[in-house]
Amino acid sequence: xxxxxxxxxxxxxxxxxxxxxxxxxxxxxxxxxxxxxxxxxxxxxxxxxxxxxxxxxxxxxxxxxxxxxxxxxxxxxxxxxxxxxxxxxxxxxxxxxxxxxxxxxxxxxxxxxxxxxxxxxxxxxxxxxxxxxxxxxxxxxxxxxxx
Numbered sequence: 001x002x003x004x005x006x007x008x009x010x011x012x013x014x015x016x017x018x019x020x021x022x023x024x025x026x027x028x029x030x031x032x033x034x035x036x037x038x039x040x041x042x043x044x045x046x047x048x049x050x051x052x053x054x055x056x057x058x059x060x061x062x063x064x065x066x067x068x069x070x071x072x073x074x075x076x077x078x079x080x081x082x083x084x085x086x087x088x089x090x091x092x093x094x095x096x097x098x099x100x101x102x103x104x105x106x107x108x109x110x111x112x113x114x115x116x117x118x119x120x121x122x123x124x125x126x127x128x129x130x131x132x133x134x135x136x137x138x139x140x141x142x143x144x145x146x147x
Contacts, residue, residue: 012122012129019118020076023089027070039066048103061099065092076122079133086123093119 001009030039039045040062049058068088075085093116100107130136 008129009131012125013132015118015121015125016076016079016082016130016133019089019115019122020073020078020085022073022115022118023069023092024073024077027066027068027073030066031070036062036066044103049099052102061095065095068092079130079135082122082127082130082133082135086119089115090119090123 030036034042040059041047045058045062053061069092072085072089072092075081076089093112097109097112100109100112127135
C-alpha cells in the first residue's frame, strides 16, 4: 500500500471512529448513565417542549434520538452497515436541529455542526477507502466466495 492510499484509509478510519464514538458515548450516557426517565424529564427536554409538543412526541423523540445515537455510533465504530448508520444519524441531527430551533430561535450550533460536517464527509468519501471496517471484510469475503 502506497502512502497516498494509506493516508486515505487512515483519514477515513479516523473520521468514522471519531464520529462513531461521539454518537456512541452520547447515546450511552443518555441511556445508561442518566437513564431515559431523567433525559425525558430534564429541563432541556421535557421542560422546554411540554407546552409546545404533545407528550408522545417528546417521549418518541427522546427514545429515537438516544437509541439511534447509541446503535448508529456503535455501527460506525465497527464499520458495519456504515451507510445505514449514517442515514439514521443524519435523521437524528435534523431532529435535534429542529428541536433546538423550536426551543430557542438563536442557539449555539457548534455541537450539531461539527457532527454534521463529519457525517457528510463520510457520506461523500468513497467506501473503498474504508478498508478497516467490517463492511470491507464482508465485501472482500463475498468477492472471494464468488471466485
